[in-house]
Amino acid sequence: MNYRRLGKTGLQVSVVGFGGIPIQRIDASSAEKIVNRAIELGINFFDTARGYTDSEEKLGAVLKKNREQMIIATKSMSRYRKGMAEDIDKSLKTMGVDYIDLYQMHNVKDKAAIEQVLDEDGALAALKEAKEKGKIGHIGVTGHIKDVLLEIMQNEEIETVQFPFNPVETEGALKLFEMAEKVDCGVIAMKPMAGGALTNAKLSLRFILEHPVTVAIPGVDVLEQVEENAAVGSVARSLSIPEREELTRIVAKLGARFCRRCEYCLPCQQGIDIPSVFLFDGYYTRYGLEDWAKERYQALGVNPSECLECGECEERCPYNLPIREMLKDAAERLG
């Protein structure tokens, strides 16, 4: 495994890390096996969140026994001092440790959120206090909106920045890389598989690691994925010419109008499972699994035809997707 310095934190992290979202879907003993295998393969950076149901708990079960081999990063959506202080304590308790390596402000997405977290009663104050007390080692920020991140990462307390970066989500990344270098922030690439829209982990990870990214954090819930990801992180080389050509073909086919499955559009007041509709539509249009996609779509329960066109989901989508129009297109194909 290759390692890079995580900006001014000084931590040496594996170039391929471990995203803690998918382990929510599997049982505790399967999660433990996968995390242990990741450690064996040299992966040392594990990312989770207060909001990922039992992900902190599952990672914590392994963390307690392997504290020296694991760098643990978690995050909280709390914007205020009190809430963030409480969440830090909850994370420590849930994971059964007395120290968290990196604590991030989760999804800081607009100017109002920046003002809230930087206020004297804001989340950053609690993070600084926790750092002084030795409860956390470093402070980071995560988000999807590049301009917002560009602004907040200039705060000297911010040591890492986490944002989506992959072969189909490169917009604005150059400026973030430049800023990260200037202020010596570690760069964590979330959604390396574009929320499931990309399926070739080898090509995606190799592409990401050609850039000034410190660590990419693919989410995993099966052993083979950990092994495949770790194999990419163990070889320091760029994409070959045929690999780059293949990736170019994949990216062209996908286009820009696709759902990253971040779920920020939810909840829909009609109960429409928007990301699942788009997931099944993607299987229909991109992978030719037409019957499979139709069957699952029809089992969803709430049909997109029940959409009231309120537009709330579109206001929340960080990728400005025309969700209402896309739902209609999907319904035509799958309904």
Ligand code: SF4
């Ligand atoms: S526009 Fe339709 S899909 Fe979006 S939140 Fe409103 S009802 Fe739900």
Ligand code: SF4
């Ligand atoms: S529609 Fe937008 S907000 Fe909803 S899951 Fe997809 S990318 Fe995320």
